Amino acid sequence: MPNHSPIDAAFAALADPTRRAVVERLGRGPASVSTLAADHPIALPSFMQHLRQLESAGLIRSEKQGRVRTCTLSPQALTAVETWIIQRRRDWEARLGRLGAYLDQLEDPNV
Amino acid sequence: MPNHSPIDAAFAALADPTRRAVVERLGRGPASVSTLAADHPIALPSFMQHLRQLESAGLIRSEKQGRVRTCTLSPQALTAVETWIIQRRRDWEARLGRLGAYLDQLEDPNV
DNA sequence: AAGACACTTAGCAAATTACCTAAGTATTTG
DNA sequence: CAAATACTTAGGTAATTTGCTAAGTGTCTT
Numbered sequence: 001m002p003n004h005s006p007i008d009a010a011f012a013a014l015a016d017p018t019r020r021a022v023v024e025r026l027g028r029g030p031a032s033v034s035t036l037a038a039d040h041p042i043a044l045p046s047f048m049q050h051l052r053q054l055e056s057a058g059l060i061r062s063e064k065q066g067r068v069r070t071c072t073l074s075p076q077a078l079t080a081v082e083t084w085i086i087q088r089r090r091d092w093e094a095r096l097g098r099l100g101a102y103l104d105q106l107e108d109p110n111v
Numbered sequence: 112m113p114n115h116s117p118i119d120a121a122f123a124a125l126a127d128p129t130r131r132a133v134v135e136r137l138g139r140g141p142a143s144v145s146t147l148a149a150d151h152p153i154a155l156p157s158f159m160q161h162l163r164q165l166e167s168a169g170l171i172r173s174e175k176q177g178r179v180r181t182c183t184l185s186p187q188a189l190t191a192v193e194t195w196i197i198q199r200r201r202d203w204e205a206r207l208g209r210l211g212a213y214l215d216q217l218e219d220p221n222v
Numbered sequence: 223a224a225g226a227c228a229c230t231t232a233g234c235a236a237a238t239t240a241c242c243t244a245a246g247t248a249t250t251t252g
Numbered sequence: 253c254a255a256a257t258a259c260t261t262a263g264g265t266a267a268t269t270t271g272c273t274a275a276g277t278g279t280c281t282t
Contacts, residue, residue: 004128005128007131008126008127008128011122011123011125011126011131012122012123012126014122015119015122015123015126016119016269016270017115017116017119020118020122020195023199024199024202027199027202027203027206028202028206029206032228032229033228033229034227034228034229042270042271042272043271043272043273044228044229044230045229045230045231045232045271045272045273046270046271046272048229048230049269049270049271050270053269064228064229066228066278066279066280067227067228067229067277067278067279067280068227068228068229068279069228069229073199073203075199075200075203078196078199078200078203079200081196082193082196082197082200084131085189085192085193085196086193088134088135088138088184088186088189089186089189089190089193091135091138091139092138092184092186092189095138095139095140127239127240129240143258143259144258144259145257145258145259153240153241153242154241154242154243155258155259155260156241156242156243156259156260156261156262157240157241157242159259159260160239160240160241161240164239175258175259177248177249177250177258178247178248178249178250178257178258178259179249179257179258179259180258180259
């Protein structure tokens with residue numbers, strides 16, 4: 001089952017080091033396509049595909065003025081991913097808490 | 112260029128809804144392969160591939176006793192992902208802070 | 223107006239992924 | 253010990269992804 005939901009697209013987009021590097025770079029401010037591409041040893045059309053994937057995942061936006069397309073980070077999609085992960089941590093810690101309480105009770109059955 | 116680093120594998124593993132569902136389920140406690148598989152409408156060998164991918168990404172562990180393989184969440188890999196995302200949020204917020212300070216100080220658009 | 227610049231489009235090849243069915247291997251269980 | 257259970261292995265197909273080159277399309281710059 002390929003990626004259908006927005007969060008699938010966000011995780012998939014972040015699974016590639018080139019794309020994560022773009023997100024890291026844009027976290028420090030907007031940049032043009034060619035500025036971003038300069039850091040990566042791949043052909044420009046290949047690099048543009050990565051940008052398209054990031055944009056369709058909602059992780060970045062871009063706008064063209066004249067012949068230059070400027071890209072910006074779009075943090076809401078990152079927040080969705082962050083929220084999912086934090087929820088997992090919560091579940092995990094809640095379970096550890098219950099397990100600890102249970103073990104405490106076994107050790108000390110009647111207080 | 113496919114996944115080389117551990118964090119690539121973790122993001123890629125989480126990009127699939129079946130695999131995320133397994134992580135969610137294991138957050139509430141360990142479970143056997145067939146228990147996990149019961150929630151998903153795919154053939155068992157296909158499901159096992161997902162488990163293998165989760166395990167090789169370090170997101171879960173599993174151990175076989177008798178004929179039953181029990182899977183557990185392995186939270187460190189999730190922490191690595193969480194750390195990456197939180198760092199991006201920090202960068203973003205630091206930049207907003209600098210931008211705000213700059214705008215407060217005076218005008219002049221552009222970056 | 224000519225050429226440089228910054229992308230864009232088109233089309234193609236190799237590698238990966240996500241499924242499947244069929245047939246195996248160990249372990250219980252009756 | 254035979255049958256059921258719980259995976260496992262083997263092998264195959266279709267779709268997706270990631271990369272490329274070559275050839276556009278608009279927009280400055282000179």
